[in-house]
Amino acid sequence: AQTVTQSQPEMSVQEAETVTLSCTYDTSENNYYLFWYKQPPSRQMILVIRQEAYKQQNATENRFSVNFQKAAKSFSLKISDSQLGDTAMYFCAFMKNTGANSKLTFGKGITLSVRP
């Protein structure tokens, strides 16, 4: 079974600064996907970024980028130029690339507060 660990329950960052959210996972699979989801106070789950395990290049989406270290089973999210609207809970998630069962396994989440 896969596990996803987000050990920091809360983080705070000043507006316009950069923050990194940590995530580690445990799996015996070689082919999988990793995701970060954002859940703002509205409770909507919003997909932030996707990383394929077979790709060495780190994924980027505008101000969001990841640092994917496959050997270390680490998958951190970097948010640059933080904005007030980034205040939310962030979840790291794992998905096996099997086709038959592509459920997401989530970490417990981290609450990020962006200070004005």
Next chain:
Amino acid sequence: DSGVTQTPKHLITATGQRVTLRCSPRSGDLSVYWYQQSLDQGLQFLIQYYNGEERAKGNILERFSAQQFPDLHSELNLSSLELGDSALYFCASSVSSSGSGRAYEQYFGPGTRLTVT
């Protein structure tokens, strides 16, 4: 807006009752997933359907059941409700359950908040 719709947004019911939560996936998405978010259990996968067929089951109680209809909308039925079933229930959809890249991305609906009193 993810394109996934869920109804109702809120549901308040009593213990022992039965409720049905409804989900319409994004246009073109064949896979539907149900997740439960509670304070003590976090976000947990319940069940997956692909083009009308059950594909995978997670930590879904026997009191819970789901189905996906020919028009691809899905319903989650919760019966003999207990206080501990109070949670936010999400539906998500993806293009497929195989392939690569974007086909695997799951887009979530706004959720149904269930309160059992």
